[in-house]
Amino acid sequence: MSITFSQSNQGNKLQQIQNILPILLLVGDILGLVLSFTLALWLRFGQPIDGFDLVFYGFFLLTLVGLYLTNSYQPDTQIAGLRAPARILISNMIVGGITAALVYLAGAWGQHQLFGRGILLPSLGVFTIWAVMLRLLAVKWVRSHTQQSRWLMLGASKTSLQFGQIFLESNSLGRLFILSETSQHPTQLIDKRLNHVGSLNDLPTWIQQSWSGVIVATQIDLSDADVRQLMDIRLKGIPVYRLLDVCETLWYKIPSSLVQDSWLVFSAGFNLLPAGISLKLKQFIDMIVATLLLLIFSPLMLLIALVIKIDSPGAVFYTQVRTGLHGLPFKVYKFRSMYHDAEKQGAQWANKSDPRITKVGHWLRIMRIDELPQIVNVLRGEMSLIGPRPERPEFDIKLKQEIPYYEVRYLVKPGITGWAQVMYPYGASIEDAYEKLAYDLYYIKNYSLWLDLAIAFKTVRVVLLGKGR
Secondary structure (H helix, E strand, O other): OOOOOOOOOOOOHHHHHHHHHHHHHHHHHHHHHHHHHHHHHHHHHOOOOOOOOHHHHHHHHHHHHHHHHOOOOOOOOOEOOEOHHHHHHHHHHHHHHHHHHHHHHHOOOOOOHHHOOOOHHHHHHHHHHHHHHHHHHHHHHHHHHHHHOEEEEEOOOHHHHHHHHHHHHHOOOOEEEEEEOOOOOOOOOOOOOEEEEEEHHHHHHHOOOOOOEEEEOOOOOOOHHHHHHHHHHHHOOOOEEEHHHHHHHHHOOOOHHHOOHHHHHHOOOOOOOOOOHHHHHHHHHHHHHHHHHHHHHHHHHHHHHHHHHHHOOOOOEEEEEEEOHHHOEEEEEEEOOEOOOOOOOOOOOOOOOOOOEOHHHHHHHHHOHHHOOHHHHHHOOOOEEEOOOOOOHHHHHHHHHHOOOHHHHHHOOOEEEOHHHHHOOOOOOHHHHHHHHHHHHHHHHHOOHHHHHHHHHHHHHHHHHOOOO
């Protein structure tokens, strides 16, 4: 089989595009806001303005926050079936409505040029068109590069082919070409997008082509000559990944099925493990922020308690034994979201249409505010604000047997929210637990204050969009 490629070096261009795209969209939105309001003010008053003040900056910030919360900086994704243009329209309508209501209540109409006749709504309308067009162009740009992307994978074991299938299903990263350990065609190869083009003996020929990246199977044995060739192309700017590196770099997760003991020993990261300064700083931040959250949300928690009491008989709070740091059990506190005798037949995973959940409990779970009492667990030192969600001991027994390296997640304190909760949709099965562990492993390995901050912002978005469980 002979396939020729252009000799232009794509390198890791697609990855760079995906990383920089949200920043470019943010810059474009800021420029669009400035131009939209400048145009409206010029048309309204017939002359350019001297400059923007704090009122303008506050409105711009509110608009950008709305776009972030609706995930419009990932323009090729859908939320509840809505694509980015629809989410932008909804976000800007809400921002405009909130601004108009605040201005009306404050009696500030006409007291600032932003709130003058023919300024706010026309400007927001022009900006909405700008933001939508920007996303459409961005999606077209990314897809054009995706169609040109080609990846080379060395190795065709069962694990490698499973990875290849996930690679194609999870990310539109172009075509994947496979060189197997032998010249025999892999029998498990069923997807036409997984192109088997030869064996490792053909590597000198294929390595000369232009690739977006080269993926090396975890258990493959490479000769010294193979390693030298991979080194040469890496020095030319083409990234070379192990299977885990692809997952970690492109998908922000680490599937435990691909983990090996040697990787855990020599891999960088894991700054949350005991005796690290990062852990001490995280614990200090937990105590300060948890105290503030308890003070801020106390009125809301009292209201929730009253609504739960009115909705169904039973206690307001619900305690449940969960597995904590180093596998030690502790009692977690939650607002009761199920009927009083929901688990009379024993522990079982909840599902989306679970009849045990009360009407109020349904909304508490969607908004994830049934977890608010766990602030007390944080203050008691049993949990962190951010970390892997604690599981029930009854489920842990089975999950440990089914999922490799499952216990690694208990090397750190469990959290109220976590990377898995903001990156993976709700699910309650062994398969879902496997996927969530992949994100938990990524969090444990790559922990930083910036990652915690990103999770906090994403959690706000999950709560406001009702994407909880």
